[in-house]
Amino acid sequence: MLLRGLVLFVAAVLLCGCETTARNGLGYAETLRKIGPPKAGHARIVVVREKGYGGIADPDFPFALDxxxxxxLKTGTYVYADRPAGQHQFVAEEIGLGTTRVDFSAQSGQTVFxxxxxxxxxxxxxxxxxxxLLGYGLTLAMTAGYxxxxxxxxxxxxxxxARTTIAELRLAE
Incomplete structure (x- = not known):
């Protein structure tokens, strides 16, 4: 009985902590008012991670832009970067999984989401x-054609x- 009460208490504390964290940070409309448009010759690149269950630890999605x-970039957040207009590339790497590369272009004054x-x-x-380990190896083999x-x-x-989606998100810290 005592153990059950302790588990419920810990769960409640964790849930309250999640709610507090979710309210921190700036919304997109607020951010736009504060930072304004990208400077001349630059484009704004915005990456969002939708709301949803982020897992117990909710690790960020590490990646590189150029x-x-x-x-x-955690669940329910967004990040942005202003870069010179032209060609750009996202790269995300993870040991044991490989590399994601996405090339795209952005024009001066444009915001790309x-x-x-x-x-x-x-x-x-x-x-x-x-x-x-056996399941990991089989999964890698089965997904090799992806x-x-x-x-x-x-x-x-x-x-x-994008603007509808991002309206409920917060700027990553």
Whole structure:
């Protein structure tokens, strides 16, 4: 009985902590008012991670934009970077999974939106993690034909739907 009460108390504390964390940070409209548009000759690149269950630890999705590490993209957050107009590349690497590379271009003054999600391959590996090393090896073999061998997907969003999605998110810290 005491153990059950302790477990419920810990769960309540964790849930309250999650709610407090989710309210920190700036919303997208607030951020736009504060930072304004990208400077002349630059584009703004925004990457969102949708709301949902981020797991117990909710690790960020580490990736690089044009070779510069971008950190802090957790569930329900977004990050942005202003870069010179032209060609750009996202790279996400994870030992044991491989590399995701996504090339895209952005024009001067443009804001380009992407959603980052776990790749189908990484999702399959996580789902079979409890089966041990043999399950891991089988999962890697079964997913070897997947187009994206890396850990993340970067899907470009249309501006209207992106602004709707991002309205409820917060700037990553």
């Amino acid at each position: 070779g510069a590490p971008i950190k802090g 992407f959603v980052a999600r776990m790749s189908e391959r990484k999702t399959a590996v996580i789902a079979n993690a409890s089966t041990g 187009k994206n061998q890396g850990p993340l997907e970067f899907l470009q969003l249309e501006e209207t739907s």
